[in-house]
Amino acid sequence: MTYCLAIKVNKGLVFASDSRTNAGVDYIATYSKMRRYAWPGERACVLLTSGSLATSQAVMNAINRDLEHPKPEFSLRSGKHLHEVAQYIGRLSQAEQQRHAKAMEKSGNSAESSFIFGGQIEGQEPEIYMIYPQGNFIAASPETPYLQIGENKYGKPILDRIISPQTCVEDAARCAIVSLDSTIRSNISVAAPIELAIHTTNKIEEPYHQSFNNNSKFYKSLQKQWNEGLKRAFNRLPRFDWEKT
Amino acid sequence: MTYCLAIKVNKGLVFASDSRTNAGVDYIATYSKMRRYAWPGERACVLLTSGSLATSQAVMNAINRDLEHPKPEFSLRSGKHLHEVAQYIGRLSQAEQQRHAKAMEKSGNSAESSFIFGGQIEGQEPEIYMIYPQGNFIAASPETPYLQIGENKYGKPILDRIISPQTCVEDAARCAIVSLDSTIRSNISVAAPIELAIHTTNKIEEPYHQSFNNNSKFYKSLQKQWNEGLKRAFNRLPRFDWEKT
Numbered sequence: 475m476t477y478c479l480a481i482k483v484n485k486g487l488v489f490a491s492d493s494r495t496n497a498g499v500d501y502i503a504t505y506s507k508m509r510r511y512a513w514p515g516e517r518a519c520v521l522l523t524s525g526s527l528a529t530s531q532a533v534m535n536a537i538n539r540d541l542e543h544p545k546p547e548f549s550l551r552s553g554k555h556l557h558e559v560a561q562y563i564g565r566l567s568q569a570e571q572q573r574h575a576k577a578m579e580k581s582g583n584s585a586e587s588s589f590i591f592g593g594q595i596e597g598q599e600p601e602i603y604m605i606y607p608q609g610n611f612i613a614a615s616p617e618t619p620y621l622q623i624g625e626n627k628y629g630k631p632i633l634d635r636i637i638s639p640q641t642c643v644e645d646a647a648r649c650a651i652v653s654l655d656s657t658i659r660s661n662i663s664v665a666a667p668i669e670l671a672i673h674t675t676n677k678i679e680e681p682y683h684q685s686f687n688n689n690s691k692f693y694k695s696l697q698k699q700w701n702e703g704l705k706r707a708f709n710r711l712p713r714f715d716w717e718k719t
Numbered sequence: 720m721t722y723c724l725a726i727k728v729n730k731g732l733v734f735a736s737d738s739r740t741n742a743g744v745d746y747i748a749t750y751s752k753m754r755r756y757a758w759p760g761e762r763a764c765v766l767l768t769s770g771s772l773a774t775s776q777a778v779m780n781a782i783n784r785d786l787e788h789p790k791p792e793f794s795l796r797s798g799k800h801l802h803e804v805a806q807y808i809g810r811l812s813q814a815e816q817q818r819h820a821k822a823m824e825k826s827g828n829s830a831e832s833s834f835i836f837g838g839q840i841e842g843q844e845p846e847i848y849m850i851y852p853q854g855n856f857i858a859a860s861p862e863t864p865y866l867q868i869g870e871n872k873y874g875k876p877i878l879d880r881i882i883s884p885q886t887c888v889e890d891a892a893r894c895a896i897v898s899l900d901s902t903i904r905s906n907i908s909v910a911a912p913i914e915l916a917i918h919t920t921n922k923i924e925e926p927y928h929q930s931f932n933n934n935s936k937f938y939k940s941l942q943k944q945w946n947e948g949l950k951r952a953f954n955r956l957p958r959f960d961w962e963k964t
Contacts, residue, residue, distance in 0.1 A: 627872035631901040635949055648956050656876040695957045703955055704880055707948025711893050712940045 475663035476524035476624035478507055479633070479650055480590045480602040482614040486643040487592050487600050487673040489520045489681075490650035492624075492658065494665035495527050508669045509534055511541075511550055511593075512680040519550065519593025520671045520681055521563070524624035525607065529587040532570040533563065556601045557613070560591050564609030571607065588623040596678050628660045629653030643672055651686070651693070652700055668693065720908035721769035721869035723752055724878070724895055725835045725847040727859040731888040732837050732845050732918040734765045734926075735895035737869075737903065739910035740772050753914045754779055756786075756795055756838075757925040764795065764838025765916045765926055766808070769869035770852065774832040777815040778808065801846045802858070805836050809854030816852065833868040841923050873905045874898030888917055896931070896938070897945055913938065 478491040491507040505527065512518040521537075523530035540549040553559035571578075571585045578585045591611075592602030604621040605611040614621050616639045622630070629652075636649045647670055657664045672682040686693035723736040736752040750772065757763040766782075768775035785794040798804035816823075816830045823830045836856075837847030849866040850856040859866050861884045867875070874897075881894045892915055902909045917927040931938035 625872075627870075627905070628876055630905045631873055631876075632949070632953075634905050635946060636953060644959055644962055645953075647959070649953070652953070652956070660872070660875045660879050692957060692959070699956055700952060701880060703952025704877070704949070707945060707952055708877075708881060708890075708894070708897070710948055711897070711944055712937060714889055714892070714937070717889055 475661070476507060477622070477626065477629060477654060477657045477661075477664045478522035478524055478590055478624055479620055479622045479626075479629070479653060480520075480522065480592050480614070481620040481633075481637055481641075481646045481650060482592070482600065482602050482639075483619060483637070483641045483643060483646050484639050484675070486646075486675045487520070487594075487602060487681075488643060488646040488650050489522055489590070489592065489671040489673075490647075490654055491522050491669050492654055492664045493667045493669065494663060496663055497527075504665075504667070506669060508671060509537075510671055510681050510683060512678075513551060514679045515596060516678060517551065517593060517595045518673055518678050518681055519556070519559070519591065520673065522590040522623065523587060524589075525587035526585045528574075529567060529570050529585050530589075533566045533587065533589070536566045536570070537563070554595075555598065556591070556593060556595060557603065557611075560603040560605055560611045561609075563589055563591055564605045564611055567605065567607065568609040590621055590623055593673060593681075594675070594678060600673065600675050625657055625661050625664050628657040632656065643674065647672055648696070651696060655693075655697055655700065666693070720906070721752060722867070722871065722874060722899060722902045722906075722909045723767035723769055723835055723869055724865055724867045724871075724874070724898060725765075725767065725837050725859070726865045726878075726882055726886075726891045726895060727837070727845065727847050727884075728864060728882070728886045728888060728891050729884050729920070731891075731920045732765070732839075732847060732926075733888060733891040733895050734767055734835070734837065734916040734918075735892075735899055736767050736914050737899055737909045738912045738914065739908060741908055742772075749910075749912070751914060753916060754782075755916055755926050755928060757923075758796060759924045760841060761923060762796065762838060762840045763918055763923050763926055764801070764804070764836065765918065767835040767868065768832060769834075770832035771830045773819075774812060774815050774830050775834075778811045778832065778834070781811045781815070782808070799840075800843065801836070801838060801840060802848065802856075805848040805850055805856045806854075808834055808836055809850045809856055812850065812852065813854040835866055835868055838918060838926075839920070839923060845918065845920050870902055870906050870909050873902040877901065888919065892917055893941070896941060900938075900942055900945065911938070
């Protein structure tokens with residue numbers, strides 16, 4: 475499995491992903507699930523992938539082929555609006571899945587992939603989209619300022635408590651790391667390195683990027699302080715009646 | 720859906736359950752998912768259910784019929800060891816599912832139910848078991864001191880951080896309520912009232928029982944303090960390098 479998420483706050487976009495890929499428990503590998511594409515002053519975007527690694531890689535290859543093509547029918551750079559690009563990624567994903575549908579059905583496996591895509595085109599609003607395996611997609615909104623793919627349940631409660639459109643970009647990034655860390659602790663199919671990308675609203679440039687492995691000083695200190703903070707919060711919870719006497 | 724859990728610590732057993740039942744989103748009801756059975760000085764036990772309400776109710780009815788029967792083949796009270804009783808509950812569940820298997824398959828619905836069963840027989844160790852829809856079951860262990868059924872992912876991270884065999888019964892009970900509260904906040908198929916039952920090791924009597932609805936003073940104060948404690952912990956997390964200058 476995988477766990478990726480994107481958060482849209484007023485001041486920017488935060489993207490985070492784990493790096494574990496597995497086909498069963500005896501074939502575990504590390505792959506980056508994040509791609510950044512930027513043309514400074516023009517557009518900046520980030521793509522996160524989950525599901526079939528073969529489909530995800532094929533889609534990323536197709537995106538690159540179209541970007542290198544001198545006169546592509548459509549490309550990540552040519553779409554006038556980000557939702558057109560989301561539509562395009564959905565088309566690529568569906569085309570790749572169809573190509574192997576018969577064989578996959580026979581084997582009982584799934585070639586489905588989900589994507590989170592977001593960024594900003596100069597002069598337009600920043601956006602994030604979650605693209606379903608079927609190719610259709612939804613956007614984040616002020617009421618639902620984050621989107622998740624993969625193992626999304628373990629890390630949801632903290633997002634529900636912390637994130638709102640007014641949250642600053644740094645807090646959104648910390649919350650994304652906490653959400654990933656909780657998932658990593660409870661599910662072996664999700665693991666570090668954690669990749670983080672940040673796009674600041676109206677700064678159309680290469681998104682800030684950082685990768686945290688288990689030895690990263692920042693990640694270790696965040697893990698320790700979060701664990702201690704939770705225990706402190708837990709120890710302050712109200713006592714039952716019978717404990718008071 | 721449902722979310723129920725049981726925790727086994729050295730000093731006792733904690734059981735907790737939500738009370739929401741739904742068939743689709745337009746048929747939502749409140750049902751207790753906890754049954755307590757006690758013969759003071761002899762045996763005390765608790766049963767939690769999730770999955771098909773019809774199967775769960777049929778199993779609980781069958782248990783009661785056997786208890787009322789003057790000479791039952793087997794009953795909750797006659798099993799010499801708790802794992803025999805767990806086996807018996809698995810048999811009842813499978814028999815009920817088989818009875819409707821053909822019709823359920825036709826309708827595309829599932830009659831599967833999962834159970835958590837635990838307690839203590841005088842002179843024996845306390846135990847908790849999770850009984851799968853197939854009728855087989857697993858016990859908790861010092862390394863895995865809790866068992867969950869239903870929507871188990873949202874509330875797992877806090878259990879993984881707090882619970883060990885040395886945890887006191889009261890902390891285990893508070894942790895169970897926090898685990899349920901996090902699930903309730905993030906998933907509308909899980910809802911209050913929260914039922915809590917506590918068995919103290921070697922006190923073979925009616926387990927302590929309390930029910931918390933959204934207006935319960937204790938539950939409201941726990942929710943508020945947990946939320947504030949989490950926010951405090953979050954605000955103390957380390958800053959990124961660029962925030963320090």
